[in-house]
Amino acid sequence: MIEHWGIRARITLVAFVPMLALAALMTATFTGLRLSDLDDALRARAQAHARQFALNSEYLLFSGDRERLQQLADTLLHEDDVAAVAILDPDGAILARAGRASADLPPPTQTAAEARIIEHAGWLRVVEPIRATELPLQDAFATEPTPSAEDEASRRTLGVLVVDLSLARLQQRRSELLRLAGVWMLLVAFGSLLLARRMSKSVSGPIRDVAEAVKRIGRGDLDQRVTVSGGGSIRALAEGVNEMAARLADARATLNRRIEDATLELRARTEEAEHANLAKSRFLAAASHDLRQPLHALGLFLSELAQHDLDAHGRQITERLFASAEAMEKLLDSLLDISRLDAGVLSPAPSVFDLHARLEHVLARHAADASARGLVLRLHCPPCWAHTDAHMFERIIGNLLGNAIRYTPSGTILLACRRRGPRWRVEVRDRGIGISRDAQQIIFHEFVQLDNAERARDKGLGLGLAIVRRLVDLLGLRLALRSAPGRGSVFAVELPAAPPPARADIDLEARALGNFDGLEVLVVDDDVLARDAMSGLLASWGCSVHALEDADTAMHAVRAGLAPELIVTDLRLRGTSDGIALIEHLRALPGFARLPAVLVSGDTEPARLEHIQASGIHVLHKPVRPARLRALIHRLLGGH
Amino acid sequence: MNPHGLWRTLRSWLPFASLVLAAALPCMQSNAHAAPPGALIVIIAQTDDPVHQQALGAFAATLSAHPPAPRIETRAPQDADAATLATATLIVTFGSAGAGAGLGTSTPVIHALLSRATLDALQRAPGHGPHTALILDQPPARQIALLRAALPEFDRLATLHSPDMDGAAAELGAAARAQGVALHAIRIEEEHELYPGLRAALERPAVLVSLPDTHVFNRYTVQNVLMTAYRLHAPVLGHSAALVRAGATLGLYTTPVQAGQEAARLAARVLDGAPLPPTSTPQLFEVGVNATVARALGLNLPTAEALTRALIEAEEAAR
Numbered sequence: 001m002i003e004h005w006g007i008r009a010r011i012t013l014v015a016f017v018p019m020l021a022l023a024a025l026m027t028a029t030f031t032g033l034r035l036s037d038l039d040d041a042l043r044a045r046a047q048a049h050a051r052q053f054a055l056n057s058e059y060l061l062f063s064g065d066r067e068r069l070q071q072l073a074d075t076l077l078h079e080d081d082v083a084a085v086a087i088l089d090p091d092g093a094i095l096a097r098a099g100r101a102s103a104d105l106p107p108p109t110q111t112a113a114e115a116r117i118i119e120h121a122g123w124l125r126v127v128e129p130i131r132a133t134e135l136p137l138q139d140a141f142a143t144e145p146t147p148s149a150e151d152e153a154s155r156r157t158l159g160v161l162v163v164d165l166s167l168a169r170l171q172q173r174r175s176e177l178l179r180l181a182g183v184w185m186l187l188v189a190f191g192s193l194l195l196a197r198r199m200s201k202s203v204s205g206p207i208r209d210v211a212e213a214v215k216r217i218g219r220g221d222l223d224q225r226v227t228v229s230g231g232g233s234i235r236a237l238a239e240g241v242n243e244m245a246a247r248l249a250d251a252r253a254t255l256n257r258r259i260e261d262a263t264l265e266l267r268a269r270t271e272e273a274e275h276a277n278l279a280k281s282r283f284l285a286a287a288s289h290d291l292r293q294p295l296h297a298l299g300l301f302l303s304e305l306a307q308h309d310l311d312a313h314g315r316q317i318t319e320r321l322f323a324s325a326e327a328m329e330k331l332l333d334s335l336l337d338i339s340r341l342d343a344g345v346l347s348p349a350p351s352v353f354d355l356h357a358r359l360e361h362v363l364a365r366h367a368a369d370a371s372a373r374g375l376v377l378r379l380h381c382p383p384c385w386a387h388t389d390a391h392m393f394e395r396i397i398g399n400l401l402g403n404a405i406r407y408t409p410s411g412t413i414l415l416a417c418r419r420r421g422p423r424w425r426v427e428v429r430d431r432g433i434g435i436s437r438d439a440q441q442i443i444f445h446e447f448v449q450l451d452n453a454e455r456a457r458d459k460g461l462g463l464g465l466a467i468v469r470r471l472v473d474l475l476g477l478r479l480a481l482r483s484a485p486g487r488g489s490v491f492a493v494e495l496p497a498a499p500p501p502a503r504a505d506i507d508l509e510a511r512a513l514g515n516f517d518g519l520e521v522l523v524v525d526d527d528v529l530a531r532d533a534m535s536g537l538l539a540s541w542g543c544s545v546h547a548l549e550d551a552d553t554a555m556h557a558v559r560a561g562l563a564p565e566l567i568v569t570d571l572r573l574r575g576t577s578d579g580i581a582l583i584e585h586l587r588a589l590p591g592f593a594r595l596p597a598v599l600v601s602g603d604t605e606p607a608r609l610e611h612i613q614a615s616g617i618h619v620l621h622k623p624v625r626p627a628r629l630r631a632l633i634h635r636l637l638g639g640h
Numbered sequence: 641m642n643p644h645g646l647w648r649t650l651r652s653w654l655p656f657a658s659l660v661l662a663a664a665l666p667c668m669q670s671n672a673h674a675a676p677p678g679a680l681i682v683i684i685a686q687t688d689d690p691v692h693q694q695a696l697g698a699f700a701a702t703l704s705a706h707p708p709a710p711r712i713e714t715r716a717p718q719d720a721d722a723a724t725l726a727t728a729t730l731i732v733t734f735g736s737a738g739a740g741a742g743l744g745t746s747t748p749v750i751h752a753l754l755s756r757a758t759l760d761a762l763q764r765a766p767g768h769g770p771h772t773a774l775i776l777d778q779p780p781a782r783q784i785a786l787l788r789a790a791l792p793e794f795d796r797l798a799t800l801h802s803p804d805m806d807g808a809a810a811e812l813g814a815a816a817r818a819q820g821v822a823l824h825a826i827r828i829e830e831e832h833e834l835y836p837g838l839r840a841a842l843e844r845p846a847v848l849v850s851l852p853d854t855h856v857f858n859r860y861t862v863q864n865v866l867m868t869a870y871r872l873h874a875p876v877l878g879h880s881a882a883l884v885r886a887g888a889t890l891g892l893y894t895t896p897v898q899a900g901q902e903a904a905r906l907a908a909r910v911l912d913g914a915p916l917p918p919t920s921t922p923q924l925f926e927v928g929v930n931a932t933v934a935r936a937l938g939l940n941l942p943t944a945e946a947l948t949r950a951l952i953e954a955e956e957a958a959r
Contacts, residue, residue: 140894
């Protein structure tokens with residue numbers, strides 16, 4: 001136990017125990033001596049009284065003066081501790097008696113003419129023979145024959161004195177003495193404890209100071225210093241602790257400086273990278289917007305042109321124009337998708353859908369491309385339903401399929417689906433050129449195209465797999481790639497399986513298109529070319545079009561009595577107001593609260609995309625495909 | 641040196657010193673008779689007893705003053721065998737033990753240094769040869785005479801005695817009556833009767849006369865008896881010097897030296913051919929006075945010497 005004690009406790013023990021032992025020893029010794037003295041003194045006093053009494057009573061016994069003997073006995077009773085006195089004649093008859101002896105003592109008898117002291121149960125009995133004083137008669141008659149010693153003793157003995165003393169007072173003195181000794185012991189113990197603690201405090205104080213300081217240093221207070229006092233080891237210890245604290249403080253200051261430097265550098269780099277990324281996004285947004293505007297108009301014009309009667313050559317040129325415009329549109333779509341994904345403005349709308357139908361749809365969309373390259377597309381899929389965002393999933397599979405078609409020279413591309421636990425695993429398998437293990441790490445990066453060193457645009461921009469990666473991450477799906485050069489590739493996507501819904505959703509695009517004859521449409525666009533193209537297209541669908549150049553004009557027209565049934569507006573308008581504000585202002589007018597509206601935008605800038613999303617207005621991104629516009633109008637007008 | 645050792649040395653040396661003294665003073669005893677040549681006196685005495693030594697010294701000194709001095713052999717009572725006693729011309733015994741050892745022989749015996757009571761007891765035993773005795777008890781007439789001289793104001797005497805001393809008490813009573821003095825004698829059979837006896841004897845003013853009665857006066861009773869007498873304002877006439885020292889007002893006694901001298905004179909006469917005289921009381925005596933006690937009792941006594949002289953003169957005049 002003692003090995004766990006502190007310095008203070010140990011010093012206290014070392015100082016306290018010998019002192020206590022000495023005090024105990026001395027108290028025990030002196031108390032013992034004193035007790036023994038008390039005992040001896042009582043006996044001596046008792047004997048002295050008895051002898052004195054025996055002397056005094058000798059003549060009274062000789063003369064048989066019982067009255068005086070009684071007086072003498074009564075006098076003796078006044079002495080301390082004397083409880084009873086009895087005087088017996090040589091035959092044992094009681095001549096005088098005083099006081100009351102304890103019942104524990106036998107009644108006094110003249111048993112032997114010898115002085116003795118008997119101690120019995122808190123009583124002391126002194127027996128003293130009373131003898132005649134011997135006076136030697138040195139004369140001729142003394143040579144008479146003398147009687148025997150025994151006879152002589154009996155002749156000599158006049159009587160016996162029996163004094164009973166109570167030891168109660170002695171016992172009381174003893175207990176008082178013991179109590180006093182106990183009190184002294186306690187006082188000495190207390191005093192020595194105080195002294196020992198004081199001593200130990202003076203010894204352990206500096207060490208405790210050092211320990212406290214070390215504890216505070218341990219908690220990080222490196223400015224803590226110990227007051228150096230005393231000498232020897234304690235001084236060395238305090239100095240050592242101070243030096244250690246100083247060095248620790250130095251080291252910490254150096255470390256902090258380095259961390260600050262590194263943090264500053266890191267911040268600079270991060271800002272640099274953020275600037276670069278922002279610049280890239282701005283560039284992409286600006287580029288896609290600016291390119292979209294003419295392409296949008298071109299598409300609308302081509303749609304209108306196709307509705308005119310053309311000769312065979314004109315129709316061929318128109319078709320090629322369509323193809324070129326569509327290729328350009330796809331490239332821009334990819335750029336726009338990447339921009340939107342990077343901006344994080346796309347939020348998935350998961351739902352239960354017919355996976356088999358979706359895969360068939362994707363396959364059908366790519367059938368023309370495949371057959372043009374002499375490839376065969378096949379689908380192996382049981383009837384199945386899954387749960388995720390159907391459009392985004394379709395985009396993933398479409399991109400993978402497009403990729404496979406692009407890098408497969410000949411043969412069959414298989415689109416397979418099979419159950420794996422609670423998931424469906426959809427695989428796109430080709431027998432194409434394959435991807436090396438090194439290349440597998442980079443193909444999901446933007447603008448990476450293997451085997452397209454010449455950057456042929458018919459092979460796309462190299463954004464397909466980058467978009468796939470982003471969409472898969474967004475939807476929380478699993479993507480796997482198994483491939484080897486010359487052995488083809490297998491891209492696999494796993495998505496959660498779902499039970500078939502009670503009623504299948506009817507595909508929006510499968511709906512038959514309605515007739516818009518006489519529909520009053522307000523078209524607002526500050527770009528003349530785009531405004532004219534949109535007006536022409538809508539007019540070709542039978543709509544009554546009112547084309548205006550900015551928001552104020554449009555508001556004036558409506559306030560002046562124009563009652564549009566639909567508004568199609570560009571997002572960016574000349575003046576202070578934009579498309580969203582215009583739609584909101586119109587809807588604020590009486591009778592237009594539920595005015596159907598279509599927003600057309602070529603913006604890919606994240607801030608604007610977020611703004612559009614927040615408004616809740618339907619938006620079509622430039623270049624707008626006429627079929628999509630028609631479907632949206634149909635839906636807005638309650639065609640579904 | 642150890643006092644006991646010194647005492648023992650002195651005791652063994654004393655007889656020799658006495659003999660030397662006797663040889664050096666041949667002409668001191670003019671009335672001595674000449675002893676027959678070749679006579680042997682065997683003395684039976686306790687040679688380690690100082691009283692006997694004093695008596696022996698005086699005996700030898702007295703005898704040696706009358707040439708031709710007889711040979712003297714001293715024997716302790718236990719060494720006194722019959723063969724030794726048979727060779728003796730005369731046997732002298734000192735004390736009761738010596739007297740007992742000297743019994744049963746045909747040689748003439750002189751018993752000295754013993755009381756009448758002892759002698760009476762001895763004589764009651766059978767087998768006695770020729771003997772005589774010099775007893776220590778003072779003649780009652782002398783005691784009465786002393787009292788009349790010293791304490792004439794007291795006309796009443798008292799004494800206590802055991803049955804052994806009936807005879808002595810009677811003699812004392814007779815002597816007192818002869819002198820016109822009353823004696824109140826109390827007979828005591830048990831020791832505890834002492835105090836009541838004393839009270840009774842001394843209820844009226846009287847002089848307590850002590851008898852050599854060991855039942856009344858012994859080393860354990862003497863102080864209390866003297867104390868009682870003193871408290872009752874009774875002067876005491878003691879029978880020994882020791883009693884005077886212990887507190888008796890007056891003493892009438894024969895000292896050991898006087899007893900030795902008296903025995904020597906008798907022995908010389910017997911050796912000269914005189915017949916053994918009957919038992920006799922001592923001729924030589926001394927009076928003792930305890931002046932302190934006398935003063936305490938308010939008595940005005942003559943000196944011891946004056947009293948002794950008066951007694952001697954009175955006795956010589958009477959002869």
